[in-house]
Amino acid sequence: SAAEKGGYDYFMLKEIAEQPKAVADTLLGRIDASGSLALDEVRIPDHVLREIDKVVIVACGTAFHAGMIAKYAIEHWTRVPCEVELASEFRYRDPILDQRTLVVAISQSGETMDTLMALRHAREQGSKVLAICNTNGSTIPRESDAVLYTHAGPEVAVASTKAFLTQVVACYLVALYLGQVRGTKWGDEILSVIRELSDISKQVEQVLETMEPVRELARSLKDKNTVLFLGRHVGYPVALEGALKLKELAYMHAEGFAAGELKHGPIALIEDDLPVVVVVPSPRGRSVLHDKIVSNIQEIRARGARTIVIAEEGDEAVVPYADHLVRVPQTPVLLQPLVATVPLQVFACELATARGNEVDQPRNLAKSVTVE
Ligand code: G6P
Numbered sequence: 001s002a003a004e005k006g007g008y009d010y011f012m013l014k015e016i017a018e019q020p021k022a023v024a025d026t027l028l029g030r031i032d033a034s035g036s037l038a039l040d041e042v043r044i045p046d047h048v049l050r051e052i053d054k055v056v057i058v059a060c061g062t063a064f065h066a067g068m069i070a071k072y073a074i075e076h077w078t079r080v081p082c083e084v085e086l087a088s089e090f091r092y093r094d095p096i097l098d099q100r101t102l103v104v105a106i107s108q109s110g111e112t113m114d115t116l117m118a119l120r121h122a123r124e125q126g127s128k129v130l131a132i133c134n135t136n137g138s139t140i141p142r143e144s145d146a147v148l149y150t151h152a153g154p155e156v157a158v159a160s161t162k163a164f165l166t167q168v169v170a171c172y173l174v175a176l177y178l179g180q181v182r183g184t185k186w187g188d189e190i191l192s193v194i195r196e197l198s199d200i201s202k203q204v205e206q207v208l209e210t211m212e213p214v215r216e217l218a219r220s221l222k223d224k225n226t227v228l229f230l231g232r233h234v235g236y237p238v239a240l241e242g243a244l245k246l247k248e249l250a251y252m253h254a255e256g257f258a259a260g261e262l263k264h265g266p267i268a269l270i271e272d273d274l275p276v277v278v279v280v281p282s283p284r285g286r287s288v289l290h291d292k293i294v295s296n297i298q299e300i301r302a303r304g305a306r307t308i309v310i311a312e313e314g315d316e317a318v319v320p321y322a323d324h325l326v327r328v329p330q331t332p333v334l335l336q337p338l339v340a341t342v343p344l345q346v347f348a349c350e351l352a353t354a355r356g357n358e359v360d361q362p363r364n365l366a367k368s369v370t371v372e
Contacts, residue, residue: 110138285333
């Protein structure tokens with residue numbers, strides 16, 4: 001009913017709008033007065049976490065994209081090698097696991113069969129499993145050694161939005177917590193990122209307030225057949241997520257690529273007026289990556305692409321090459337997905353609406369896939 005949708009036409013719109021709160025709720029009570037993380041619910045003892053020599057993340061769909069972002073964060077802040085794998089691939093290839101492997105299973109519903117089978121397999125090998133989950137008491141957290149709940153609240157729309165953002169937050173918490181427990185040379189950075197995380201929900205709010213041009217752009221593209229997405233570093237999973245949302249909702253051909261791969265194939269797809277969304281890393285962080293992506297934008301534009309550029313406020317280098325420019329607030333490099341994903345969700349939702357699709361219940365898809 002309309003009341004359940006809180007006055008929005010679709011659950012998805014409501015859930016997109018709830019993201020600042022979902023993000024804030026997921027952080028609530030997890031940062032102590034001294035600015036450190038207090039994740040008492042992670043019942044895996046500190047001495048076990050100190051002995052871990054590998055992290056393996058398993059998930060499906062949108063949760064897998066959160067896992068890809070987690071890899072960048074975990075390896076940077078903990079220096080522990082981290083793999084991320086689709087749960088459906090992981091289990092059938094005889095993965096190398098032992099007691100010193102921490103397996104992180106990410107699932108909104110807690111019922112995805114492939115993810116469940118992957119974690120069962122990991123536990124049989126003696127690995128510890130930490131679930132990141134949005135559904136209290138569901139099967140995946142029940143069968144794990146510990147769980148970090150995302151507090152997104154119930155997500156009804158099939159295409160995941162607020163659950164994704166909170167999964168990403170939970171992944172940062174796990175990464176920062178591992179860094180904190182193990183003690184790394186990034187101690188000061190960890191404390192400052194925890195501080196910046198506390199502010200991030202305001203920045204998500206800020207993005208939501210500036211989405212009208214994105215909706216307008218989406219409507220203008222409703223008769224296109226293809227949209228490409230490029231990103232680099234943590235912007236790469238964001239590009240994949242943007243493409244997935246568009247497939248799921250608008251039933252359009254959409255593909256995400258690592259921008260560095262452009263010359264190895266994707267550039268052959270560029271033709272006149274093809275919309276290409278580019279997620280640009282901060283020029284303040286690893287500025288080499290920023291400069292490389294700016295030349296990618298130039299290259300595709302020279303070949304006729306219509307460039308839709310998602311870039312941080314104050315990034316002036318992209319301006320001459322952006323046919324459409326979407327600004328996101330400045331964040332630490334690793335946190336950018338929390339603001340950069342939001343315009344892509346709005347874009348896909350509006351395109352789906354413009355194409356007359358059922359936004360909350362896209363054809364052929366289910367909210368939770370409980371068969372293999
Ligand atoms: C389905 C849903 C997706 C979701 C995926 C994994 O495909 O349509 O939105 O990302 O399952 O679901 P989970 O509940 O494990 O996060």
